Amino acid sequence: MALQYAKRMDNIKASEIRELLKLTQRPEVISFAGGLPAPELFPIEELKRIAKEVLEENGAKALQYGPTEGYQPLREEIAKRMEKVHVSTSPENILVTSGSQQGLDFAARIFINPGDIIICESPSYLGAINAFKAYEPKFIEVDTDDKGMVMEDLEEVLKNNDNVKFIYVIPDFQNPSGKTWSIERRKKLVELANKYNVAILEDNPYGELRFEGEISPAVKHYDTEGRVIFLGTFSKIFCPGLRLGWVAAEPEVLSKFIMVKQGADLQSSTISQMEVASFLQQYNIEEHIEKIKDVYRKRRDLMMKTIEEEFPEGVKYTYPEGGLFTWVVLPEHINSRELAVKALEKNVAFVPGGSFFPNGGNENTFRLNYSNMDEKRIVEGIKRLGAVIKEAMEAELA
Amino acid sequence: MALQYAKRMDNIKASEIRELLKLTQRPEVISFAGGLPAPELFPIEELKRIAKEVLEENGAKALQYGPTEGYQPLREEIAKRMEKVHVSTSPENILVTSGSQQGLDFAARIFINPGDIIICESPSYLGAINAFKAYEPKFIEVDTDDKGMVMEDLEEVLKNNDNVKFIYVIPDFQNPSGKTWSIERRKKLVELANKYNVAILEDNPYGELRFEGEISPAVKHYDTEGRVIFLGTFSKIFCPGLRLGWVAAEPEVLSKFIMVKQGADLQSSTISQMEVASFLQQYNIEEHIEKIKDVYRKRRDLMMKTIEEEFPEGVKYTYPEGGLFTWVVLPEHINSRELAVKALEKNVAFVPGGSFFPNGGNENTFRLNYSNMDEKRIVEGIKRLGAVIKEAMEAELA
Known part of the structure; x- marks a missing residue:
């Protein structure tokens, strides 16, 4: 065979x-x-209590199919929490995904024809590179210094390539480099994306885990034309075993993610979504x-x-x-x-x-x-x- | 924009x-x-007990990342349960997925270049058609009668098209037609797939929900060359809200599914897998x-x-x-x-x-x-x- x-x-x-x-x-x-x-x-103790409560009060719903977009109260909680990284958004702009890894896969599926270009930091997250590869892109790596991606180099690449689909960045405590972008670079990134009409894929699993100083505003905070797609996750601030993350994007782009999610796995776990929503409602995640x-x-x-x-x-x-x-x-x-x-x-x-x-x-x-x-x-x-x-x-x- | x-x-x-x-x-x-x-x-009551037990005895593991292939005791339970549809297999041939919908998406990702052909029953499952469409296949529909797909028509299609990648079938209580394939048709399907070197994607969410008579052996039971990929799910025999299904396939093919799963969402929910494994170990699912x-x-x-x-x-x-x-x-x-x-x-x-x-x-x-x-x-x-x-x-x- x-x-x-x-x-x-x-x-x-x-x-x-x-x-x-x-x-x-x-x-x-x-x-x-x-x-x-x-x-x-x-x-663990909190989840034990919540798991019991969700099954007792809402068991039939928790174990049934639910909407592709996600469990509405969880979308609401996520939208509220986006304020932490200075993003004002609404539940309608949130899609619950199975970890932010799924958001990476979907982004490439939505944007990449074979041969299209993804710009990324050099180095960049291995799991994202692998997810993107299934869609046969070309990667162009842009160097970073201690303030983030070097904007002159980025503009050079954008100027010389007309099939760039998105710029993939992890602006906070980057995986693997540990580097964090300055505010100026974040603003400049949006400016260049606007100028050259490309999307920005902002992967932000660690932004809230800042040990000193203030949490940086997400790149999405500076988004003026709705071209920043933000990926978040509960894996690092709660736990990874439930496999819950989210995409925050403007309605036109988000609708593509929702359609792709329907084909990919219909929806994320109903009961896990209800549990995380309850946790956020009942406990102080901060x-x-x-x-x-x-x-x-x-x-x-x-x-x-x-x-x-x-x-x-x-x-x-x-x-x-x-x-x-x-x-x-x-x-x-x-x-x-x-x-x-x-x-x-x-x-x-x-x-x-x-x-x-x-x-x-x-x-x-x-x-x-x-x-x-x-x-x-x-x-x-x-x-x-x-x-x-x-x-x-x-x-x-x- | x-x-x-x-x-x-x-x-x-x-x-x-x-x-x-x-x-x-x-x-x-x-x-x-x-x-x-x-x-x-x-x-619900059983799951309440089990959720508590899993978190009490194994909480740190249940909430942590786990292997892409799936939680080993669940793979073992699934391999055992495959006997119900007359398939002898081992845990190493099982990949746990987020519902069988994810297996549909992965199958198309693994096999389909734009323009490749998927043969399916006419009519066929809407959710599968939508999942496959992301990979730009051509569909050729083959008529069914009350014994399943018409084999003469299928052979005609296979004879006249050299870029058929797989035949997608739901042999038991088909969605949407409710029809079930005869044993002879199942055997003949494998024979034709062998002859024309194509894969078979067998989607079996309802096989065990037979109201009269004996459960039919899966098409995979008749597989002689390891070309049948079997998709199963807990959605209809347990509950859909946990989003757990599986792929059963031979090692070479399964290794492709595992690699694709790594990029797509890393793994399915650790805790849900542990819960279902415990349910299968402690209760009589039959x-x-x-x-x-x-x-x-x-x-x-x-x-x-x-x-x-x-x-x-x-x-x-x-x-x-x-x-x-x-x-x-x-x-x-x-x-x-x-x-x-x-x-x-x-x-x-x-x-x-x-x-x-x-x-x-x-x-x-x-x-x-x-x-x-x-x-x-x-x-x-x-x-x-x-x-x-x-x-x-x-x-x-x-």
């Missing part, structure tokens, strides 16, 4: 992170690989987010301090002001995939950086997550990793 | 059923439109299915009896041996979309049949669902519908 698959399948590979995560299941592994939230912070931030801030501090002490000179890294990740750049000739194998021998895991560049290269980079390991393991893991890096750099010199 | 969408979006329309369902939310409407299970049969069958059998009997009494001569309809639907064919010049408007004026809803034919036509048909209305409403609704049909037929004659 030799079945004939679609051409797009040539582009699709198993996610390196997901494959790696399987190897890191062993309890002795100190994993900085996944983007997993700290499970000890999940609101307090819950504060707890998450307190824990992650400590872990970030400890990881950065230990990196400073343990990583050899010549290794660069970012200092994230929030979110889940820091990004490491090794001297040019050190290959982080080879390093990952050696680190795993010492029971330490991370994600090599190459896969975060859709057009390849940059094999001397890697991503570290600090949200999922306790403080003792962070110190121990970074120490071991420092030793592995030193060894590789010394071997390189020898 | 005039954003440029992908070409595929020209094919995608809002589902007629989902739009219609919004109109039928008013409590006074007797709806035979949706394919909604009877909510009074949902195992007993639960018997209860569903008892209720639906009575409703089917009553609907068919009332149709016989109330529909005028010249109207044809199928007699389903299970599942949720019967299919009505009116005299050729009666338009069922116009009829639907008149019926809704009398607070009765059904789905006009035209949308179930991907290449159009057949506007004199419609689908009736009997699972979601109680017996009193079934009798009253069919009476009103009979009167509306009579009126339309008399107007036609006048």
Whole structure:
């Protein structure tokens, strides 16, 4: 038997992170690989109460089909919460999705013909790159500095390419780089998108997890023509196991997302939507987010301090002001995939950086997550990793 | 602003059923439109107990990310349950999806280049047609008689077209026709698929809801070369609100589905998967299915009896041996979309049949669902519908 698959399948590979995560299941592994939230912070007791209440008061509805757009009270709660990132919107502009990953898939489905261009930050989120690839785009990566994407480079690309469909950005505590865009860059991005008539896909899973200072207004806050599509998720501020996220967009664009959702999976889980809506109505999620931030801030501090002490000179890294990740750049000739194998021998895991560049290269980079390991393991893991890096750099010199 | 969408979006329309369902939310409407299970049969008490137990014993895991393939104990339970339709398989051949709708979307994504052919029964499931359309296929419809798809016609199509990718079938209590395939046709289908090297997509949401006689072996039971992809779901035997279904396929094909799932939404809800696995381990789902069958059998009997009494001569309809639907064919010049408007004026809803034919036509048909209305409403609704049909037929004659 030799079945004939679609051409797009040539582009699709198993996610390196997901494959790696399987190897890191062993309890002795100190994993900085996944983007997993700290499970000890999940609101288990609250959900137990709410699950019971939803089934008792509204069981038949909770287990039945519901509207594709989402459970109306949840759409209302989401619309209200968008104020946190300075976006005024209404429930009609919200589609509930199965994680923000689904929003990424839908965006490419809606906009991308084979050969169309997606502009993204260099590096960009691996899961988005993989989702987009199913639609056979060309990727153009634009460099970032410590204020976000470099706008001169972006305009150069927009000027010279007429089939750019959207610019994909993660402006807050970017995955994988940990970088955050300045306000000026956000405004300029919208200005350029308006000028060259392209959409902006703003992926914002971590925006509220800012450890110092004020939450930045989303790029969507500066949207003047309804061309910013905002993706949000409950995975990092609540829990990922329920698989709930959302798209916030203007009615014309949102209607496309809704039609695509009908074909893709009809709707997201009715009962999970009712549970999250009840949680938002009955509890103070801001307090819950504060707890998450307190824990992650400590872990970030400890990881950065230990990196400073343990990583050899010549290794660069970012200092994230929030979110889940820091990004490491090794001297040019050190290959982080080879390093990952050696680190795993010492029971330490991370994600090599190459896969975060859709057009390849940059094999001397890697991503570290600090949200999922306790403080003792962070110190121990970074120490071991420092030793592995030193060894590789010394071997390189020898 | 005039954003440029992908070409595929020209094919995608809002589902007629989902739009219609919004109109039928008013409590006074007797709806035979949706394919909604009877909510009074949902195992609410059992789920309340299980939800508590899962969160108490395994809360951190239940709310965390899990593997794309699905929660292993659920895959095991699903593999075991496949014996019910005479398929011997193993957990490694199962991917948990967000409803079987997601399996439909993935199948087209994996196989269809623009212009490739999907063969389907005429009529076929509207939700599948809409999902497939995103991948720009050509549809070739093959007629069915009371034993299933007409095999001579199918072979003619296979002989004359070299870019057929798969044959999409619902062999048991088909949606929308209510028809069931004979054993001989199932065997012959596999034989032809082998001969012409195409895949078979077997959609089986209702197979276990057989009111009389023995459950038919799935087409996959007769699969000799691993080319049958089986889609199952918990929506009709348990509840649809959790959005859980599955794909059963051979490893090479299943690996494509898993990669596509990673990009599409990473995984289905961890906690919902754990709940369903616990239900299957702790309760007797066969007993639960018997209860569903008892209720639906009575409703089917009553609907068919009332149709016989109330529909005028010249109207044809199928007699389903299970599942949720019967299919009505009116005299050729009666338009069922116009009829639907008149019926809704009398607070009765059904789905006009035209949308179930991907290449159009057949506007004199419609689908009736009997699972979601109680017996009193079934009798009253069919009476009103009979009167509306009579009126339309008399107007036609006048």
